[in-house]
Amino acid sequence: MRGLNERAQAILLLAFAAILIRLGLTDAALPFVRPGLRPALLAAGIVLAVLGAHALRRDLRPAAGDPEAAGHDHAPGVAWLLALPLLTLLLVAPSPLGSFAAGRQGSEPPALMSGIDFAGLPEPRDGAVDLSMREYVGRALYDEATSLADTRVRLVGFVAPLDDDAAGGYLLTRFAVNCCAADATALSVEVVGDGARPVDTWLEIEGRWEPRDGHEPGTADTEPPLFVAERVTPIDQPAEPYEY
Amino acid sequence: MVALIAAVVARPWAEPFLDHAALQTWATIFVSITVQAMPFLVLGVVVSGAIAAFVPSALIARLLPDRPLVAVPAASVAGAVFPGCECGSVPVAGRLTALGAAPAAAFAFMLAAPAINPVVLVATAVAFPGRPDMVVARLLASFATAVIVGFVWARFGRSEWLLRRRSHVTHGSTRWEVFAGTARHDFLHAGGWLVVGSVAAAALQVVVPRSVMTAIAGTEWLAILVLAALAVLLAICSEADAFVAASLTQFSLTARLVFLVVGPVVDIKLIALHTGVFGRAFAVRFAPLTFVTAVVSALIVGWWLL
Known part of the structure; x- marks a missing residue:
């Protein structure tokens, strides 16, 4: 592949910088990385913009700086591949991970994750406690004091098919992300008491925890915890599609 | 420019193909790995450019001398304070060797920096609450x-x-x-190879489901091989891999230590980066050497500590 002359380098760098600055300033970054990375993306975009502007200036005014090196500073052809993520963002316009990616991980709940304090539930809002999927799954499986019993809970997630959907239920799933979507872990509850829903629909469900037969609180389980739906509201996809 | 216009024009026509769930998932993971790596890569090329511009080569040769008994451990310790992911340390090591540092010392720095810096160790401690021995084991095995x-x-x-690289911007400037x-040259070069690695890592995540990999974790030696392979294939950033390892509870702590020690030193995107920065002849020797060393170190430390 042909190398890039300085004008091509400048265009590539400035395009990449523009994308990074946009990702750094808007919610467009959230399907890919955790929100805390946005300042770093912005800073990286600014650095690339400076480097790109420098290359452009050398291209337009070869006399500035060193006349002998001007116009001969080629970058290797592999650099063209940097256009691939830009084209992917434009062409495929990737959406946040959904039921397909969740299905690749299976519905077995992951082990108890750190940072969950079983002490007290938050104050209810409009008659139900807002819980993250991470916290609900953690409490439902591992809380020996069963703090979820007799509590009305509100969960947000998308619909994913059950492995065995003869019963007509579905999974409500949300991904937890630590750095980027490559390390996303699917967290699911099995919704009972609601009819079929189209896959990948975002729902806000108010309901109650119900222990699964044969599961001892405080131990791992191979099946996702149950959630008895009492009120189901379809919603738009949240600005933060993952739990971070 | 032409490609951009063609892409916009062709979008409606290609819509059904592009909306396929597998392609969507691939695209999301591919863009994620690339975008996530960018700040660290930019930090790496800025350091690389600063070294080229402001640190005289004579000083580099004196700081990283060709006396491996001193230089290699010293460079590994130096790596521990460089707060970056693996993508940033590769261009820095490439710049150091191009300026005359002993390659052995530069590679020791390159392997140590992403694995044992404070950010990674804190992330490991958070991911394994109540198991400080996991942090110590990771530190020792990665350092070794x-x-x-x-x-x-x-x-x-x-x-x-080693691919001999000419210094692109020479004297007189x-x-x-x-x-x-x-910095610009190193970014375009390493960035292109990073894309090669992210494309492959994202494809493998879509093609090889994690559930299949974890389902064959019955026997211990097989589990160790599976997690070592998973570390290479998933190409997760070293600051996040501890959280993934923590969730793989079907596996023993030693097998998960192997995952944490292998991932930051050899994975798909790093092999691509090494190929680009140091050449193919280097990468085909360095990747197996590093892989075997990392697995054995982790097994010995895990058997001793965990």
């Missing part, structure tokens, strides 16, 4: 990997395996010109 690979390279490595030119 960096030092051993450095020594092996010092003893058996040949300089003709101002320091700012050297800095910007080096």
Whole structure:
């Protein structure tokens, strides 16, 4: 592949910088990385913009700086591949991970994750406690004091098919992300008491925890915890599609 | 430019194909790995450019001398304070060797920096609450990997395996010109190879489901091989891999330690980056050497501590 002359380098760098600055300033970054990375993306975009502007200036005014090196500073052809993520963002316009990616991980709940304090539930809002999927799954499986019993809970997630959907239920799933979507872990509850829903629909469900037969609180389980739906509201996809 | 216009024009026509769930998932993971790596890569090329512009080569040769018994452990310790992911340390090591540092020392730095810096160790402590021995084991096994690979390279490595890179911006320019030119060149070069690695890692995540990989974790030796392979294939950033390892509870702590020690030193995107920065002859020797060393170090430390 042909190398890039300085004008091509400048265009590539400035395009990449523009994308990074946009990702750094808007919610467009959230399907890919955790929100805390946005300042770093912005800073990286600014650095690339400076480097790109420098290359452009050398291209337009070869006399500035060193006349002998001007116009001969080629970058290797592999650099063209940097256009691939830009084209992917434009062409495929990737959406946040959904039921397909969740299905690749299976519905077995992951082990108890750190940072969950079983002490007290938050104050209810409009008659139900807002819980993250991470916290609900953690409490439902591992809380020996069963703090979820007799509590009305509100969960947000998308619909994913059950492995065995003869019963007509579905999974409500949300991904937890630590750095980027490559390390996303699917967290699911099995919704009972609601009819079929189209896959990948975002729902806000108010309901109650119900222990699964044969599961001892405080131990791992191979099946996702149950959630008895009492009120189901379809919603738009949240600005933060993952739990971070 | 033409490609951009063609892409916009062709979008409606290609819609059904592009909306396929597998392609969507691939695209999301591909863009995620690339975008996530960008700040660290940019930090790496800025350091690389600064080294080229402001640190005289004589000083580098004095700081990283060709006396492996001193230089390799010293470079590994130096790596521990460089707060970056693996993507940033590769261009820095490439710049150091291009400026005359002993390759063995530069590689020890490159392997140590992403594995044992404070950010990664804190993330490991958070992901394994109540298991400080996991943090110690990771530190020891990763440090041992960096030092051993450095020594092996010092003893058996040949300089003709390394791609000789010309310094692109030469004398006669101002320091700012050297800095910007080096940083730009290193970004375009390493960035292109990073894309190669992210494409492959994202494809493997879509094609090989994690559930299949974890389902065959019955026997211990098989589990160790599976997690070592998973670390290479998933190409997760070293600051996040502890959280993934923590969730793989079907596996023993030693097998998960192997995952944490292998991932930051050899994975798909790193092999691509090494190929680009140091050449193919280097990468085909360095990747197996590092892989075996990392697995063995982790097994010994895990057997001793966990």
